[in-house]
Amino acid sequence: MKDCIFCKIINKEIPSCIVYESKEVIAFLDISPINKGHTLVMPKKHYETFLDLPKSELEVLFGKIQEVTKAVIKATNADGFNLLLNNKRAAGQVVDHVHFHVIPRFENDGLKHWPHGKYNEGEDEKIATKIRSFLK
DSSP: OTTOHHHHHHTTSSOOOEEEEOSSEEEEEOSSOSSTTOEEEEESSOOSSGGGSOHHHHHHHHHHHHHHHHHHHHHHTOSEEEEEOOOSGGGTOOSSSOOEEEEEEOTTOOOOOOOOOOOOTTHHHHHHHHHHHHOO
């Protein structure tokens, strides 16, 4: 897409700090990192969300995400990592080009996890039944 900032990076119209690039996948450092080494990994083809990705492209993409994650961990000496994917505005997606965040994590880095909720009695089974009804 012509207005997509990630497509502009992929097309070399905007500079970025690329750490990996192939015919199908690109990975570059996030311009506003949560921790140093925070890397974005994405398909070069424009897809808005994870649900738009063809199954045929998932194996290559996930393989590269795993490789990049291993490299980020080694390069930063991280104690752990988060692999994050935001889809749509309600989930925090800012750029409408599917991308995975590889975020190196460190003991005492000050980042908190999201709050946990609880189901009311019987609510879990109702929701599980509804989800099952949409699965093949």
